Amino acid sequence: MKGLLEYTEGNTFIHRMNPLVKLLLALCVCAAAFASDSLAFLAALLAIDLALGAAGGVFGKALRLLAGLLKAGLLLFVLQLLFFREGRPLFLFVTDEGALTAAKLALRFIAACMPLALMLGLTRTGDLTNALVKTAHVPYKYAFTLSAAIRFIPLFMSEMEGVMEAQASRGVDFDGGPLKKIRLALPLCVPLLMISVRKIDGSAVAAEARGFNLRGRASGYKDYPLGTADLPAAALCAALVALGIIT
Amino acid sequence: MISVKDLTFVYEGARKAALSGVSMEIRQGGFVGVIGPSGAGKTTLLSCMNGIIPHHFKGDYYGSVKICGKDTFDCSLTELSLVAGTVFQDVDGMLINATVEDEVLYGLENFGLPKAEIAARLEEVLEEVGIAGLRRRSISTLSGGQKQKVAIAAVLALRPQILLLDEPTGELDPASSRLVFSLLKRLNRERGITVVAVEQKIMLLSEFASELAVMSEGRLEFFGPVREVLRHSEELEKIGVNCPRVVALSRELEKRGLTAGTLCVSVDEAEAEVRRVLEG
Ligand SMILES: Nc1ncnc2c1ncn2[C@@H]1O[C@H](COP(=O)(O)OP(=O)(O)O)[C@@H](O)[C@H]1O
Numbered sequence: 001m002k003g004l005l006e007y008t009e010g011n012t013f014i015h016r017m018n019p020l021v022k023l024l025l026a027l028c029v030c031a032a033a034f035a036s037d038s039l040a041f042l043a044a045l046l047a048i049d050l051a052l053g054a055a056g057g058v059f060g061k062a063l064r065l066l067a068g069l070l071k072a073g074l075l076l077f078v079l080q081l082l083f084f085r086e087g088r089p090l091f092l093f094v095t096d097e098g099a100l101t102a103a104k105l106a107l108r109f110i111a112a113c114m115p116l117a118l119m120l121g122l123t124r125t126g127d128l129t130n131a132l133v134k135t136a137h138v139p140y141k142y143a144f145t146l147s148a149a150i151r152f153i154p155l156f157m158s159e160m161e162g163v164m165e166a167q168a169s170r171g172v173d174f175d176g177g178p179l180k181k182i183r184l185a186l187p188l189c190v191p192l193l194m195i196s197v198r199k200i201d202g203s204a205v206a207a208e209a210r211g212f213n214l215r216g217r218a219s220g221y222k223d224y225p226l227g228t229a230d231l232p233a234a235a236l237c238a239a240l241v242a243l244g245i246i247t
Numbered sequence: 248m249i250s251v252k253d254l255t256f257v258y259e260g261a262r263k264a265a266l267s268g269v270s271m272e273i274r275q276g277g278f279v280g281v282i283g284p285s286g287a288g289k290t291t292l293l294s295c296m297n298g299i300i301p302h303h304f305k306g307d308y309y310g311s312v313k314i315c316g317k318d319t320f321d322c323s324l325t326e327l328s329l330v331a332g333t334v335f336q337d338v339d340g341m342l343i344n345a346t347v348e349d350e351v352l353y354g355l356e357n358f359g360l361p362k363a364e365i366a367a368r369l370e371e372v373l374e375e376v377g378i379a380g381l382r383r384r385s386i387s388t389l390s391g392g393q394k395q396k397v398a399i400a401a402v403l404a405l406r407p408q409i410l411l412l413d414e415p416t417g418e419l420d421p422a423s424s425r426l427v428f429s430l431l432k433r434l435n436r437e438r439g440i441t442v443v444a445v446e447q448k449i450m451l452l453s454e455f456a457s458e459l460a461v462m463s464e465g466r467l468e469f470f471g472p473v474r475e476v477l478r479h480s481e482e483l484e485k486i487g488v489n490c491p492r493v494v495a496l497s498r499e500l501e502k503r504g505l506t507a508g509t510l511c512v513s514v515d516e517a518e519a520e521v522r523r524v525l526e527g
């Protein structure tokens with residue numbers, strides 16, 4: 001999962017799109033996934049995600065992301081199968097309606113997570129924050145909190161990796177099934193969370209020492225005008241949400 | 248410029264004072280090197296100068312710190328940030344943007360400078376610190392030393408009157424360390440910027456700083472012009488601060504009565520001195 005949520009430098013039209021439009025697009029794909037009840041449409045959303053990833057020059061990353069989400073989706077799928085009791089039984093505890101609902105749930109989950117993760121990979125957090133402040137008039141404090149939260153994820157993961165490497169070098173065997181991995185990693189979560197929170201706290205002070213509180217709406221260096229790709233993207237947003245509600 | 252009076256600070260929950268009875272007067276345009284073993288209170292001292300203590304870290308605070316005549320207790324961190332820029336020891340925690348360019352822009356944007364000024368300063372500082380080639384790189388892909396340079400550039404760009412640096416060359420190779428200190432010296436000389444730098448490499452301090460502050464266990468053991476402080480080489484060794492080899496050599500020459508009174512702090516000076524002894 002390492003690096004999957006981090007920004008990938010590039011100069012594709014997706015990179016140059018207005019950060020707010022990208023955010024809107026991601027949220028709309030997400031909303032469409034939640035609104036839709038059709039397997040075909042959900043699959044189509046996934047295809048759109050992959051296509052957007054390819055257009056942003058991060059197709060490989062999008063595939064790895066999909067693989068990671070598929071694992072979580074599979075877990076959801078199995079859980080849903082276990083607990084869904086309506087419909088005709090197919091085999092063991094599986095019913096036909098259960099299988100369909102479970103598949104939709106898993107697909108919906110993947111289709112909703114993908115666009116947000118891709119958006120983060122193709123938008124600089126700084127641009128997103130600045131655009132939110134300058135164009136969407138979000139108070140800087142909230143925009144900064146959002147960007148800190150986004151930064152928190154890779155930070156947490158790299159701390160986790162560091163501690164696991166340190167443990168492995170002292171003889172703890174992390175190889176083996178996912179269950180074993182989770183069992184070994186779980187007790188590390190609290191100290192890791194504390195380390196990460198302390199780090200974020202430290203960077204909040206560092207930000208204050210560089211004039212955090214002076215920031216106003218006018219003080220951004222870059223402007224975020226709407227480009228040629230932005231209008232079609234906004235139209236796509238509307239279309240997707242509409243289709244999601246219909247299907 | 249910076250006036251510290253009888254400063255004692257105990258972190259909340261700690262049993263021992265991190266600083267006890269520290270007093271020092273740093274004039275405008277001074278270049279002070281702070282040295283001492285780890286845990287001596289160097290970082291704590293800088294935190295008191297930039298206002299992080301008492302505004303962020305709580306604890307028992309006695310004495311006073313005045314920056315440009317104003318007590319740090321009475322100014323907010325933001326007010327202080329306009330005067331004093333800090334390069335923190337924890338560089339990773341200090342870098343809060345995704346790319347090098349954004350990181351340097353960050354403070355400039357906060358300060359609300361005009362666009363043309365921001366562009367000019369960005370170019371200039373990237374050039375000065377020697378990271379123009381890293382401009383579009385993602386911070387997470389940089390080495391420790393490169394990150395340190397970015398942190399330094401981000402603070403220099405703000406052109407503070409006072410520069411506080413906490414082990415800014417900790418992860419830099421010798422050549423880059425010298426580059427950073429020559430740059431600091433130049434800013435100090437040309438723009439009259441007051442520099443306070445915590446640094447473990449005594450050779451860098453003896454060459455570039457004008458005053459030396461030696462700390463040990465929360466106390467300021469020595470504070471004065473570099474040459475005068477280095478005279479106490481035996482006491483410094485006891486504290487755990489090794490003097491530069493040229494100082495040892497120069498002291499040895501003096502002890503044997505070959506030279507009188509001039510302590511050499513750089514290789515060039517020592518070379519001249521040794522030549523004089525050999526010829527005379
Ligand atoms: N946030 C903190 N909370 C409690 N104690 C601290 C904190 N930071 C530093 N100390 C303690 O204060 C003393 C001085 O630390 P510090 O100023 O970081 O030393 P130096 O920078 O010289 O290595 C040490 O004993 C350290 O353990």
Ligand SMILES: [Mg+2]
Nearest residue numbers: 289290336413
């Ligand atoms: Mg320190």
